[in-house]
Amino acid sequence: MTLQELKTIAATARVGLTEKEKEIFPEQISQIISHIQALDGVDTHDTAPTYYPIKQAGFLRDDEVEPSLTREQALANCPDVVDGYFRVPRIIEEE
């Protein structure tokens, strides 16, 4: 992996890198990828993927209202509360 490829992936993942990381990651990641390429030799032609190790995973509970945190409890540890809401930075830019 080249430094340029690393920078592209870091931008996609929204991860800032330090100078040290830019120096060591390309080589480390290349080593990991070459190690992983051992999988190329495995015949998986007729094999289905396993996403979860048990079959039951992924059920949804009934949509029933149950006791939960009060608004006060939910907001108690929040550093920035306005009128009973969490205040967070704007994440959608105005046109």
Add this chain to the structure above:
Amino acid sequence: MQFNEMTIHELRRLLRAGEVSSQEVLEAVLARIDEVEGEIGAYLALCREEAFAQAQRADEMLSKGDASPLCGIPISLKDNFTTAGVRTTCASRLLENYIPPFDAAAAARLKEAGAVLVGKTNLDEFGLGSSTENSQFHCTRNPWDLSRVPGGSSGGSAAAVAAGEAVAALGTDTGGSIRQPAAFCGIVGLKPTYGLVSRYGVVAAADSLDHVGPMTRDVRDAALMLQAIAGWDPKDPTSARQDVPHYEAALTGNVKGLVVGLPRELMGDALDAEVKEAVFGAANLLESLGARVEEVSLPNVEYAMSAFYIIISAEVSSNLARFDGVRYGYRAAEAEDTVSMFIKTREALGQEAKRRILMGTYFLQAGNYDAYYLKALKVRTLIKEDFEKAFQRCHVMISPTTPTAAFSFGHKTATPISMYKSDIYTCTANLAGIPALTVPCGYTQGGLPIGLQFMGKPFEESTILRIGHAYEQHAGLPVRRPEMEVKANG
């Protein structure tokens, strides 16, 4: 023996007989913490005041004849379990000041059982690592040799139990993070079947691989802890609707007729000679107790490391996306726009977390998805099938827990691949979702503990606890505690 060094079941007897109070046990644990924590560094936070209030309540419950085995027992939790009103950091600067308003399901169940929470233990940031060196706050030292790592990522929990700073603890295990540190610190660690213990309130690293489990001084204690936390939870969509048996009742000491598989692929060249000898010694002992040991084969297990690494990275890159500066914890100041705020905030992640996010992003990219991620999921199927086939011939399998005993600080940090190989014998059970237990099975010439791993069929924790317990009872290992040269505190 001091109260803080006893097992849960020894303390249960004394507490019920009124020979000691929960508050006295807690005092012994806190005194030990004052004595050795400066050297060990097992904890990220202590909850002294809350612990005394809980111990007082436990003593009241005990005086009324409360029967819960965990009532009044001082325990610790890895700092990736949310705890209402107690800072939960995942050893990450991104969550340095995060105080959750709710308890993780496993934490809540222990609390209901009357256990006393002493504190939150150190880990590799977000559970990513095998030495606890990736904690962004401080290192934890192995009580058996302070120049060595305690293993990871649940290194703080393992060191706390081994050093007498807690009677038992909970950890999480994504590729070996309960079993590898338990083996390095000479204690028992259990990763249950996927879905048996709720993960509600555990900060997710990799959904399809993360497990919650006990870290204890002996197998009986692991059974008692598991009993308290196992069972269906509607708040966890991966929780299994499964009956929970009585685990302690399974500890009969009898292993006659059990067939023990020894997978030849897990006894290969990577293995340290002393560890290999200890595992073969354990196999011989099990035979002498009436079990039958048979060689079995897991032909695809050599690909487990690679498949595991792809899957964990992909899932981590997705899970850690929530730490963006908007919702939780740290937010970088003075960013020009939203995207730079994300990037600058996430620059505060540690190197291992970043490597996994970058690798995961790479594996999931269009063009790479099929070749890496989908391929790894298919290899996972093959590995799972290998286990299913081998379990047609045996009831349990044994293997080393780790290729070597605890290593020195800095020994593997420069080459990530060598660090990942610490999990080579443990990550297979995470891919297959099967239960796996580590029990101490000897010491190296240098006096470091060695772990023996028992793997079982899905939801057959009772069987691995039974054989692990029988082994422990007959192994005749000298009961050793780490001999620490304790410097006077303050």
